[in-house]
Amino acid sequence: MKKIIFVYNATSGKVNSLLDIAHKLISPKTYQCDLCSITHDTFSENEQWKQFRETTKLPLEFLHSDEFEANYKNKDAKYPVIFLEENQKLTEWISKSDIEQLENTEELIQLIKTKTMNFSNLY
Structure with a gap:
């Protein structure tokens, strides 16, 4: 069984989420998680990514860096x-x-689709 694990350059927790939002608002160009910037707007997951995530049959897991290191x-x-x-x-x-x-x-979604073409019928 294959699984795709996304690891964000962010730490889990409510306080850290609030700090991330503040960082995105005050200085978006210096925000350190390009994956967060691609999949999320300032306050929540962006609609295009959410639709892909909810409709794909790919097995996906999403972790913050501290959660990944713990698991x-x-x-x-x-x-x-x-x-x-x-x-x-x-x-x-x-x-x-x-x-x-x-x-x-869109570029992230296309990259994932291209890289998973040899997966068996996961879309």
């Missing part, structure tokens, strides 16, 4: 990052540098 042994990841988990083995699937080059939600 997986890979502590050397550069966040944000997207992993492919297959047979309990993690492989970096979309790197931090790949994410940094994406301009918008």
Whole structure:
């Protein structure tokens, strides 16, 4: 069974979420999570990403960096990052540098679709 694990360069928790919102409002260009910027607006998940996430048959998991480190042994990841988990083995699937080059939600969705073309009927 394959699973795609999205790891945001953000820490979980309500206080951290409020700090992230403030950062996005005050200085959006210096916000450190390009994956967050692509999948979320200032206050919530963007509609295009939400629709993709809710309609895809791909097995997706979303974690903050601290949650990932608590659940997986890979502590050397550069966040944000997207992993492919297959047979309990993690492989970096979309790197931090790949994410940094994406301009918008549509590009992320297209990249995921392209990379999953060989998955069996998951759309």
